[in-house]
Amino acid sequence: MEEIIKKEYETLVKYYEASGGNSGALLSTEYASMIINGDRVLAKNSTRGIKIITRRIKDGVSAQIVIKRGYKSKNPVHLCFGMLPREGRQVIRTKIIAEESSEAKFIAHCIFPNAVKIEHVMDSRVFVGKNAKVEYEETHYHGKTGGVRVLPKTRAIVAEGGEYNSSFVIKSGRAGFINIDYEVKLDERAKSMLVSKIYGKEDDEIIAKESIILNGPHSSGVVKTRMALKNNAKSKVIGKTIGIGEYSRGHVDCTEIIMDNAKAEASPVVMAVNPRAKVTHEAAIGSVDKKQLITLMTRGLTEEQAIDIIVQGLLK
Amino acid sequence: MLEIRDLTVMRDGKPIVKNINLTIGKREVHIILGINGSGKTTLAHAIMGIYPSQGKIIFEGEDITNLPIWERARRGITLAFQEPARFEGLTVKEYLMLSSPEKNMSVLKEAVKTVGLPYNILFQEIGDNLSGGERKRIELASVLLMKPKLAILDEPDSGIDILSFSLISDVILKMKEMGSSVILITHSEEMINIGDKATIICGGKIVKSGDSKEIKKLFKYSPCPLKG
Numbered sequence: 197m198e199e200i201i202k203k204e205y206e207t208l209v210k211y212y213e214a215s216g217g218n219s220g221a222l223l224s225t226e227y228a229s230m231i232i233n234g235d236r237v238l239a240k241n242s243t244r245g246i247k248i249i250t251r252r253i254k255d256g257v258s259a260q261i262v263i264k265r266g267y268k269s270k271n272p273v274h275l276c277f278g279m280l281p282r283e284g285r286q287v288i289r290t291k292i293i294a295e296e297s298s299e300a301k302f303i304a305h306c307i308f309p310n311a312v313k314i315e316h317v318m319d320s321r322v323f324v325g326k327n328a329k330v331e332y333e334e335t336h337y338h339g340k341t342g343g344v345r346v347l348p349k350t351r352a353i354v355a356e357g358g359e360y361n362s363s364f365v366i367k368s369g370r371a372g373f374i375n376i377d378y379e380v381k382l383d384e385r386a387k388s389m390l391v392s393k394i395y396g397k398e399d400d401e402i403i404a405k406e407s408i409i410l411n412g413p414h415s416s417g418v419v420k421t422r423m424a425l426k427n428n429a430k431s432k433v434i435g436k437t438i439g440i441g442e443y444s445r446g447h448v449d450c451t452e453i454i455m456d457n458a459k460a461e462a463s464p465v466v467m468a469v470n471p472r473a474k475v476t477h478e479a480a481i482g483s484v485d486k487k488q489l490i491t492l493m494t495r496g497l498t499e500e501q502a503i504d505i506i507v508q509g510l511l512k
Numbered sequence: 513m514l515e516i517r518d519l520t521v522m523r524d525g526k527p528i529v530k531n532i533n534l535t536i537g538k539r540e541v542h543i544i545l546g547i548n549g550s551g552k553t554t555l556a557h558a559i560m561g562i563y564p565s566q567g568k569i570i571f572e573g574e575d576i577t578n579l580p581i582w583e584r585a586r587r588g589i590t591l592a593f594q595e596p597a598r599f600e601g602l603t604v605k606e607y608l609m610l611s612s613p614e615k616n617m618s619v620l621k622e623a624v625k626t627v628g629l630p631y632n633i634l635f636q637e638i639g640d641n642l643s644g645g646e647r648k649r650i651e652l653a654s655v656l657l658m659k660p661k662l663a664i665l666d667e668p669d670s671g672i673d674i675l676s677f678s679l680i681s682d683v684i685l686k687m688k689e690m691g692s693s694v695i696l697i698t699h700s701e702e703m704i705n706i707g708d709k710a711t712i713i714c715g716g717k718i719v720k721s722g723d724s725k726e727i728k729k730l731f732k733y734s735p736c737p738l739k740g
Contacts, residue, residue: 422600451600487597490562495611495658496585505610509601 204280205231205238208307212276215337215368217305221274228300229274232257234286245269246300256287256317263328265295273300277316278307282343285315292320294328294358301331311372312343322352324360324386332362337369342398344372351379354386356412363391364404367511371400371429378405384412384441393422393511396429396458407436410444410473421450424507425458436465439473448477453484453510455503513538513693514559514662519567521551521558521716528554529565530716536662541684541694543707543724545731551716552697553594556664559695560584560591571662588661592668594697596651598639604650605634612657623653626686628679645672652683663687664695669703681706704728712736 208231213219221227222239228246231238235256242248245267250259263269279286294300308314324330338344354360360380371394380388390406402425408417419435437446448464464477484503492502514536521529529551536542546552558565561581569577576584590611599607608620621631627649636642638650648668655663668680677700684694684706696703704710707724714736720727 485597487593487595488599490581491593491597492610493581494560494585494591495654496582496590497610498582499580502582505602506599509599509606512601 201236201238204233204236207280208233208238208276208278211278211307211309211337212305215305215307216335217276217303218274221271222276227271227274228261228269229276230259231276232278232288234279234281234284243269245298246273253287253289255285256289258289260291261293263292263294263298263300263330265325266297267295268299269301273302275302275304276307277304277318278309279314279316280310282310282312283314285317287317288319290318290320292322292330292332294322294324294330296325297327298325299329302333304332304334306334306336306346308344309337309339311339312341314343315345316347318346318348320348320350322350322360324352324354324358326355327357328355329359330361332360334362334364336364336366338366338372339369342370342372342400344370346372346374347377348374349377352381352388354380354382354388356384357386358383359387361389361391363393365393365511367393367395367508370398371396371402373400374402374404376404376406379407379409380417381409381411382415382417382444385414386412387415388417389420390418391420391422394431395507395511396423396425396431398427398429400425400429402429402431404431405434405436407438408446410437410439410441410446410475412444413441414443415441416445418446419448421452421462422510423452423460424455424510425452425460426455427458428456429458431460433460433462434465435462435477437467437475439468439475440470442470442472444470444473446473446475448479450479451510452481453507454481455483513540513572515568515570516559517568517570519555519558519565519569521554521563521565523554523563528716529558531567532713532718534711534718534721536693536695538693539688539691540709541688541696541707543704543710543727544695544697544713545699545704545710545727545735546713547736550713550736552713553666554716555713556591556666556695556697559664560589562591589664590655590658590660590662591664592648592651592655592666594666594670595644596647598647600637600639602638603634604636604638607638607650608634608654608657611654613659619657623657624650626656627653627683628676629653645676648672652680656683656687659690660692662693662695666697667699668696669698669700677702701728701732704731
C-alpha cells in the first residue's frame with residue numbers, strides 16, 4: 197500500500213512540476229502544503245501559522261485550512277489536487293479561514309493528465325477576517341482529450357478591510373467542460389479581484405459565473421475574464437457586481453478572442469441599489485486584433501505564431 | 513535595393529495608389545511627403561504586403577509582390593506603424609525579444625536607451641499604461657533591433673515632442689550607418705533634412721522625386737500641385 201502511495205505521489209509531483217508548480221516547495225517542511233490524488237491525501241504539511249486538517253469524504257477529501265490571527269505567511273501555501281486514473285470523480289471541499297490581520301497566498305494546481313472521463317467538484321468556502329488578505333491562484337491542466345468536467349464553486353465572505361483575490365487559469369491542454377461559480381461578499385472597505393483566463397479548444401465548453409457583492413461602504417471589486425476560443429469551443433461568461441454599500445465601486449471586464457467556429461457569449465451584469473455606489477462594465481468579443489497580428493508579422497512571425505503570442509499575452 | 517514598378521493599390525474598388533514607380537537605393541533615406549489622404553501610408557503598407565497590389569515590387573532582385581508580410585519581413589523589410597498596437601499581457605522586453613536576433617538583455621537595454629526610454633520600461637506591458645509617444649519609440653526600438661535591410665517608418669515623429677525630433681533623426685541615421693535603407697513618411701521639415709532623396713505623393717500619384725532639399729522647397733510652396 198505504501199509503495200502505491202509513494203508511486204502516486206511521485207507521479208503527481210512530476211505532473212505538478214510540468215504544469216508550472218514548484219515541487220521543491222511542495223516537498224519542503226517550510227511551506228504549508230497538501231497533495232491529494234483522488235480521495236487520498238498523499239501528503240500534507242502544516243506550519244507554525246497555517247494549520248491544515250483533512251478528512252476523507254465520499255469520492256474525495258474535505259480540508260480545513262486556518263491561517264492564524266496576525267500571521268503573515270512569507271511562503272505561499274502549495275496545493276496539488278489531481279487524479280491520475282483515466283476515469284473517476286473527485287470531490288474536494290475546502291474551508292479556508294484567514295483570521296484577523298493574517299495573510300496568505302495559495303498556489304493550487306489541479307492536474308488530470310490522463311483524463312478520459314473525470315469529474316472534479318471543488319466546493320470552497322472562504323472566510324477572510326478583518327484586515328486579512330487571501331490570494332488564491334489556481335492553475336489547471338486537464339490533459340489532451342477534453343474528457344474532464346470541472347465544477348469549481350467558491351463562496352467567500354470578506355470582513356472589514358479584508359481582501360480576497362483569486363485567479364483560475366487554463367493555458368495549455370484541453371479545458372473540457374468547466375462551470376465556474378464564484379461569489380464574493382465584501383464588507384466595509386473590503387476588496388476583491390476575480391480573474392479567469394481560459395483557452396478553449398475543440399469542443400470545450402466553458403461557463404464562468406463570477407459575482408462580487410459590494411455590501412460594505414467603500415468596498416471595491418473587479419471581475420476580469422480573458423478567454424481565447426478556437427475550433428468549436430463555446431463559452432458563456434456572466435460577470436456580475438452589485439453595489440449596495442455607500443461609495444462602493446465595482447467593475448466587470450471581459451475580453452474574448454474567438455477563432456474558427458468558436459462561439460462566445462458575455463453578459464456583464466452591473467446593479468446598484470445605492471445612489472452613491474458606482475458599478476461599470478466593459479466587454480469585447482472578437483477575432484484576433486488585426487493590428488496586433490500584422491505588427492507581429494512585420495517582425496517575421498507567421499500568422500499562427502503571431503496568434504499564439506497574442507493569445508498567450510491575453511491569458512497571461 | 514527596392515524597385516517599385518507600376519504599383520497600383522485598390523481599396524474598396526477605388527485606386528488609392530496609382531501607377532507608382534520608385535527606386536530606393538542601398539543605405540538611402542528616402543522621404544515620402546504628401547498631404548493627408550494622399551496615399552503615403554497605403555504605399556508603405558503595400559510595400560510591406562499588408563495590402564495587395566498590382567504591379568511589381570522587386571527587393572534585392574527578387575519579385576516579392578505576392579509574398580506574405582512575414583516572408584517579406586524575413587527577407588529584411590519591416591514597418592513601424594504610425595499608431596503602434598497595444599499588446600495586453602506582453603511586456604516591452606518580450607515584444608522586443610521577438611525582433612532581436614540576439615536574445616539578450618544588454619542589447620535590449622541599449623535599444624531602449626537609443627530611443628530615449630528608461631531601462632525599466634522593459635518590464636512594463638505594452639498597453640494603455642504607456643503613452644502614444646512611448647509606444648512609438650518602442651516601435652522604433654523594435655525596428656532598430658531587427659537590423660532590417662529596409663525599414664519603413666510611418667510618421668515616427670507625429671505625436672512626439674519637438675525635443676525628441678533630433679533623437680529620432682539620430683536613430684534613423686544610425687540605421688543608415690548600420691546599412692539599412694529607410695523609407696520615411698513625415699511632415700516635419702527637420703526630418704526631411706536627413707533624407708537623401710524625397711518623393712511627393714498627391715492623389716495617389718508621384719508628383720516629383722529627387723534630391724530631398726529641392727523636394728522640400730517644392731513641397732513647402734506646393735504640397736499637392738495636382739490639386740491646383
